Amino acid sequence: MDKSPTEPNDRTLKLGVNIDHVATLRQARYAPMLDSPNAEPSVLAAAHEVEAAGTDSITVHLRLDRRHIQDRDVFELREKIHTKLNLEMGNTDEILRIALKVKPEFVCLVPENRREVTTEGGLNVMNADTSLNRTIESLHGRGIRVSLFVDPDPDQVEAAAKTGAEMIELHTGAYANADVAGGEAELEELIRAAKIGHEAGLQINAGHGITLSNLPRLMRVPHLAELNVGHHLVSRGVFTGLGNSVRDMLSLMSSYDEIQCALR
16 A cells, blocks of 8 residues: 555655656756646656655755756645655755745755756865855744755765754765775765764765665665655656655665664
8 A cells, every 4th residue: 555645654764755857857848838738747746656655755956057847846846745845956046045935844955067967076065155154044044954965074074064054965976886896985984974974963864876776785874864866766767657666765775774773
């Protein structure tokens, strides 16, 4: 039986599903005519599908170039989803104004480069100007919790803790894209960063490039609260259905507590 969107979830490790690439597919054909009755696939329908499968939050990235998610998507999701909304955004005045109107439960601040295919690395919090702190304060003023997307670098994690943000999302891309030997070294970096962040009082999330294949080893990272996964789930959904793709991920994630207990 499908999980109800409103059913409480007692899993320690939560899942946020990024549905950006549902919008990518829609924009490939309907970018100039989003009001068309044929504009598909529906971002909202995708959100409801993954909610029914048991996700804990919906993640979307409203980019300055609007390459996939559009303003109207964010407002519609805020109004009509049953679970929590996590808005990824660059530290820009334009997107900040929208975030303050939408009032998602969470905002994850990420670096943004117009030439990149997807987010390529973590924020340089150590060398950030004062606008980062102002943005965090503005979001807090609207009751929005803030996460910073950072590489698993101890100095960046410690700098993030000093900003007042409640959470970090560890960038797992280097781990996910490495071979087995390189992945082991990257995993050790993630473990170290998670411990430092936890000791500093931060909630530890992780995301980027996570798949069913690389997730088992990733669950050796301690103190994880939430994973944010998008491209892999949407890609598998082409063959299995989006809901089934999410259920498979949740099933694998359910062993996180057991793995952590065995490592202690």
